[in-house]
Amino acid sequence: MTITQLKYVLAVAEHKNFTQAAEKCFVTQPTLSMQIQKIEEELNIQIFDRTKKPIQLTDIGQKIVSQAKNIVNEADRIQDIVEQQKGFIGGEFRLGIIPTIMPTLLPMFLNNFIKKYPKVKLIIEELNTEEIIIKLKNGNLDAAIAATPLEDEKIKEIVLYFEPFVAYIPENNAIYQKEEIEIDDLNINEILLLQDGHCFRDGILNLCKNRNEAGLKSFQIESGSFETLIKLADEGLGTTLLPYLHTLDLKDSDKLKLRHFKEPKPAREVSLIYPKSELKIQIIDALRSTISGVVKGAIVFQNVQIVSPLLKK
Structure with a gap:
């Protein structure tokens, strides 16, 4: 068997479709099918159950795919x-970024990076944390930028910066008059949240988890964007929390409604994460250096208290 044949097997295992796998591998579907059939004949087993739609791995096929990932990774390491x-x-580098970081961080570093490293072809995807972890483990991403710690033994984390939470308090709210606030000032039943699946939402729930947990059930309004949450707050429907970098682009009138927390400020840890195989580590190091350089001037907070995105059960 060859490395190329194993890559064909991995492509079919990922897409569960021979035609889509062939397109990804830039070969014809008959060529891909023939090469996979050669492996199956050589091993005298069936890797895929073709009677099912979509195509499924057989029990032995699952074990073969697991080993094939290791072999292909180690082969790629030689070129690395x-x-x-x-x-x-x-070369090509696939980077995932979570939605609550992408709009603010990407414009800060992308132009600098592509000018400094013109030979790198960045392919960037906006993905939630769960999708990122799956794609990193499947080899469909080289690295990602996400809130940490993730506590996953198969993933390495390099901390890029700590980003404080900032409260957005409309004028009609009781704590609007305060210059700085504490966590206990927040009414947990008034906080407007992002939709389920955002780790920033989980960070807020963790921040408030020790305060009236029964009240968590009364969250009614959830949105997919900070802009919507701000508009809802302005309509008197509650308060919300924002990541610090997002507040830099607000209108001056909206900035008047921002309230920073007293020290230590609650914050999220933002890291560059990647598989322990450390493939393309030279590009990962270049990304880390570029991002750290541009963010250093934007975030100067030192005394922060990290709020994990992991929602504790």
Whole structure:
């Protein structure tokens, strides 16, 4: 069997469809099918159950795919070693970014990065944390930017910065008059949240988890964007919390409604995460250096208290 054949197997395992897998591998569907059939004949087993729609892995096929991932990763490492030795920083690099970080951080570093490393072809996807973890483990992402810690033994984390939470308090709210606030000032039943699936939402729930947990059931309004939450708050429907970088682009009239927390400020930890295989580590290091450089001037908070995105059960 060959590395190429194993890559065909992984593509079919991912897409559960021979035609889509062939398109991903840039070969014809008959060519891909023939090569997979050769492996099955060589091993005298069936990797895929073709009678099911979509195509499913057989029990032995699942074990083969697991091992094939290791083999393909180690084969890719050879090219990686050569590129590192030559000091080459280039090639395709797939980066995932969570939705609450993408709009603010990406414009800050992307232009600098592509100018400094023109040979790198960045393919960027906006994904939630759960999707990112799955794609990192499946080899469909090289790295990602997400809130941490994730406490996953198969993923490494490099902290990029700590981003404080900032409260958005409309004028009709009782704590609007305060210059700085504490967590206990928040009415948990008034907080407007992002939709389920956002780790920023989980961070807020963790921030407030020790205060009237029964009240969590009364959250009624959830949105997919901070802009919507701000508008809802302005309509008198509650308060919300924002990541610090998001507040920098608010209108001056909206900035008057921002209230920072007293120290230590509750904050999220934002990290560059990647598989422990450390493939393309030279590009990961270049990303870390570029992002750290541009963010350093924007976030100067030192005394912060990290709020994990992991919602504790």
